Amino acid sequence: MSVIEVTDLRKVYAGRPAVDGVSFAVEEGEIFGILGPNGAGKTTTVECVEGLRAPDAGRVRVTGLDPIADHRKVARVLGAQLQQSELQAKLTVREALELYAAFHERPADWRPLAERLGLTAKLTTRFAKLSGGQKQRLFIALALIGNPRIVVLDELTTGLDPRARRDTWELIEDIRANGVTVLLVTHFMEEAQRLCDRIAVIDKGRVAALDTPAGLIHRSAGATVISFTPSAPLDDRDLNALPALASVEHKDGRVTLSGTDETVNAVLTLLARTHITAHQLRVTDATLDDAFLDLTDKERA
Numbered sequence: 562m563s564v565i566e567v568t569d570l571r572k573v574y575a576g577r578p579a580v581d582g583v584s585f586a587v588e589e590g591e592i593f594g595i596l597g598p599n600g601a602g603k604t605t606t607v608e609c610v611e612g613l614r615a616p617d618a619g620r621v622r623v624t625g626l627d628p629i630a631d632h633r634k635v636a637r638v639l640g641a642q643l644q645q646s647e648l649q650a651k652l653t654v655r656e657a658l659e660l661y662a663a664f665h666e667r668p669a670d671w672r673p674l675a676e677r678l679g680l681t682a683k684l685t686t687r688f689a690k691l692s693g694g695q696k697q698r699l700f701i702a703l704a705l706i707g708n709p710r711i712v713v714l715d716e717l718t719t720g721l722d723p724r725a726r727r728d729t730w731e732l733i734e735d736i737r738a739n740g741v742t743v744l745l746v747t748h749f750m751e752e753a754q755r756l757c758d759r760i761a762v763i764d765k766g767r768v769a770a771l772d773t774p775a776g777l778i779h780r781s782a783g784a785t786v787i788s789f790t791p792s793a794p795l796d797d798r799d800l801n802a803l804p805a806l807a808s809v810e811h812k813d814g815r816v817t818l819s820g821t822d823e824t825v826n827a828v829l830t831l832l833a834r835t836h837i838t839a840h841q842l843r844v845t846d847a848t849l850d851d852a853f854l855d856l857t858d859k860e861r862a
């Protein structure tokens with residue numbers, strides 16, 4: 562069942578389309594990612610889902626409700642992450658939790674929520690004195706305090722160190738395991754690859770691709786990467802003639818090719834035929850990073 566439906570959404574700022582015909586549907590219980598370069602229209606899209614912005618055209622439904630016309634009902638099912646500026650510096654963690662719990666008809670008990678988010682030791686600390694990771698955990702707690710079915714998290718781990726980022730990812734997985742649907746805006750590929758069931762890649766206000774992380778990687782041109790240091794120079798004509806080749810790169814005597822399994826097999830045959838040994842041979846799958854660049858580059862071309 563789709564809990565969020567966005568159909569042909571358009572939003573124009575000063576005559577320039579920021580969102581230009583975006584459609585996607587988020588299924589109950591999934592972690593759905595919105596990924597895209599700066600200025601792609603990600604935040605505008607989720608703000609329309611949250612009912613913070615009115616679309617110029619198109620249709621948005623959250624559990625069948627219109628986020629603008631049914632704002633109060635939508636606020637009961639959808640928890641949104643606050644922006645940093647929306648919380649007073651002097652408020653303690655406990656006060657923030659109690660205050661936001663009071664905004665909801667059927668709030669979650671904030672104590673176990675604070676416990677789950679590792680905030681119990683920080684209940685008397687003022688917001689301004691929290692670390693970046695603790696602030697993010699508090700924002701997640703506040704987004705969850707109304708017991709929402711869906712939570713929208715925008716640029717959640719920006720500015721966090723690798724440890725705090727990983728802890729936050731575990732939290733998001735934990736939230737989903739508790740049955741909450743997650744709409745996640747990010748421009749971290751690793752985050753999207755690790756967490757999301759499906760991803761909409763948004764570029765220049767449009768959906769450039771919508772698939773599982775593996776599907777996005779698979780559909781990009783260079784899905785498999787092989788690199789090695791040849792014992793003797795290889796003829797560029799031979800390399801360029803390899804089947805399904807997406808790219809060739811030479812750096813510090815090392816050759817890196819991307820393509821498909823067919824490219825890998827053909828290069829091994831080429832090496833054997835020319836009696837060239839491949840040192841430190843590595844075959845890897847392309848990452849979502851590669852797929853992202855490939856997908857958004859295509860749009861740019």
Ligand SMILES: Nc1ncnc2c1ncn2[C@@H]1O[C@H](COP(=O)(O)OP(=O)(O)OP(=O)(O)O)[C@@H](O)[C@H]1O
Nearest residue numbers: 574575579597598599600601602603604605606748
């Ligand atoms: N209130 C506004 N008034 C005018 N233009 C805006 C407004 N908000 C966003 N824009 C423009 O709309 C476009 C899309 O912005 P949006 O914030 O949705 O992108 P984004 O994908 O979230 O970017 P980022 O990753 O940098 O946060 C950008 O060109 C931005 O400058």
